[in-house]
Amino acid sequence: MTRDGALYASVRTTVEETIIDVVGRVYWEECQAGLDSTFAVDIELESMEVMEIAERLIDAYEGRVDFIPWFSDMELDDLIELTVGDVVDFVVDSVERSRAGAVARTA
Amino acid sequence: MATVHANGVELKVNRYCLVPDDHAGEAGEAGEAGEAGEAGEAGDRADRQPRPVLVFVHGLGFVDHSGLSFTLGMPLATVADCVLYALRGHGRSQFVASGYRLADHVADLVALIDALGIATPVHLVGCSYGGAVASFAAARHPERVGSLFLVDPVLPIPGWTELVGAKLEKAVARMRDGLTMDEAMAALEEWSERKAAAATARARRILLETSLVDEVRTDATLTDADWGRMAGPVTAVFGDASEMYPQAATLQRLVPAATVHVIPEADHLRVFAHTREILAHIRQHLGR
Numbered sequence: 001m002t003r004d005g006a007l008y009a010s011v012r013t014t015v016e017e018t019i020i021d022v023v024g025r026v027y028w029e030e031c032q033a034g035l036d037s038t039f040a041v042d043i044e045l046e047s048m049e050v051m052e053i054a055e056r057l058i059d060a061y062e063g064r065v066d067f068i069p070w071f072s073d074m075e076l077d078d079l080i081e082l083t084v085g086d087v088v089d090f091v092v093d094s095v096e097r098s099r100a101g102a103v104a105r106t107a
Numbered sequence: 108m109a110t111v112h113a114n115g116v117e118l119k120v121n122r123y124c125l126v127p128d129d130h131a132g133e134a135g136e137a138g139e140a141g142e143a144g145e146a147g148e149a150g151d152r153a154d155r156q157p158r159p160v161l162v163f164v165h166g167l168g169f170v171d172h173s174g175l176s177f178t179l180g181m182p183l184a185t186v187a188d189c190v191l192y193a194l195r196g197h198g199r200s201q202f203v204a205s206g207y208r209l210a211d212h213v214a215d216l217v218a219l220i221d222a223l224g225i226a227t228p229v230h231l232v233g234c235s236y237g238g239a240v241a242s243f244a245a246a247r248h249p250e251r252v253g254s255l256f257l258v259d260p261v262l263p264i265p266g267w268t269e270l271v272g273a274k275l276e277k278a279v280a281r282m283r284d285g286l287t288m289d290e291a292m293a294a295l296e297e298w299s300e301r302k303a304a305a306a307t308a309r310a311r312r313i314l315l316e317t318s319l320v321d322e323v324r325t326d327a328t329l330t331d332a333d334w335g336r337m338a339g340p341v342t343a344v345f346g347d348a349s350e351m352y353p354q355a356a357t358l359q360r361l362v363p364a365a366t367v368h369v370i371p372e373a374d375h376l377r378v379f380a381h382t383r384e385i386l387a388h389i390r391q392h393l394g395r
Contacts, residue, residue, distance in 0.1 A: 044299040044300075044301040044302055046173070046302055046305060046306075047173040047174040047176070047177055048171055048173040048198060048199070050173070050177070051108070051121075051173045051176060051177075055108050068123055068125060068181055068184060069125055071177060071181045072123070072125060072181040072182050072184050072185060073182075074177075074182075075382070075383065076178060076380065076382045076383075079177055079178075
């Protein structure tokens with residue numbers, strides 16, 4: 001997936017701001033986290049924090065993003081290695097598919 | 108995540124039930140329940156075929172249901188209607204100063220199932236202390252529990268209150284003496300200072316600000332007859348390096364038909380990292 005475009009930038013901002021809402025801006029800046037940062041190791045998030053972030057993003061995107069099928073396919077190692085960029089990519093993909101579905105339904 | 112009022116306590120609940128791709132929209136709704144009513148309807152709306160209902164009960168102290176959600180609940184959502192919740196005093200469920208006996212947790216569990224509109228017997232997955240809650244529920248409400256799956260469980264057998272009570276009292280003493288970060292990280296087998304600090308803060312709160320320790324010390328025990336009253340299959344997974352492992356033989360004596368799996372060289376914490384094996388055993392237990 002190419003990392004450009006208005007949608008990608010918007011989603012990246014939303015994802016990062018959601019993480020900041022959960023962990024605090026000071027801690028986020030201390031982490032110097034970026035797209036390649038892992039939730040479990042680089043940002044040291046607990047599972048309850050990852051769950052809260054996922055739920056806030058579900059609310060933010062009003063049902064256009066469903067993390068459950070995605071997480072359900074992951075092994076424990078995948079969860080440990082999950083990055084901010086992975087989540088951004090997933091949300092972008094979900095929103096694009098939702099838009100394509102809406103266009104198809106009105107065609 | 109939904110907040111469900113059950114037995115006078117607000118419980119944080121997640122419910123997962125995935126359907127085939129041609130119902131992706133419904134699956135999205137089923138995956139994120141907003142209110143208790145939506146959580147109750149999610150399983151029905153998502154799939155017209157009856158699914159076994161799995162209710163997961165986590166361990167005691169500094170954990171909640173989120174870890175089990177990712178490792179067990181979500182992966183099993185393709186074959187079962189998975190309900191996970193934080194016990195009272197844990198995670199984002201209501202923090203209460205008292206009411207930490209097995210009977211209280213079981214009353215919460217039964218009330219939760221009722222609030223979610225689940226009328227069929229549920230399959231309980233009890234992890235660590237959650238195994239004690241699940242076993243107690245199966246003994247006291249055999250008509251509501253279709254089967255038991257226990258992961259390195261505390262069994263509510265004679266001596267359990269002394270065993271768990273002693274561990275809790277030791278933890279309380281260490282906290283009152285001034286637990287260092289290095290000691291906390293070693294005790295939790297946690298490399299992350301941040302995670303160790305958060306877990307320790309939660310443990311400190313529930314151990315020092317509630318009557319949990321006293322209630323565990325004086326809690327009830329199941330009799331041999333209680334175990335005989337349980338309906339449905341019983342499966343357990345133990346780590347052979349775990350302090351819970353000696354109970355495996357006791358379980359086989361109490362429930363001769365129980366299936367016991369052993370994970371070699373796994374202590375109590377490491378058992379839960381063997382998610383692939385545990386998932387396979389749960390699917391086999393459900394016949395799925």
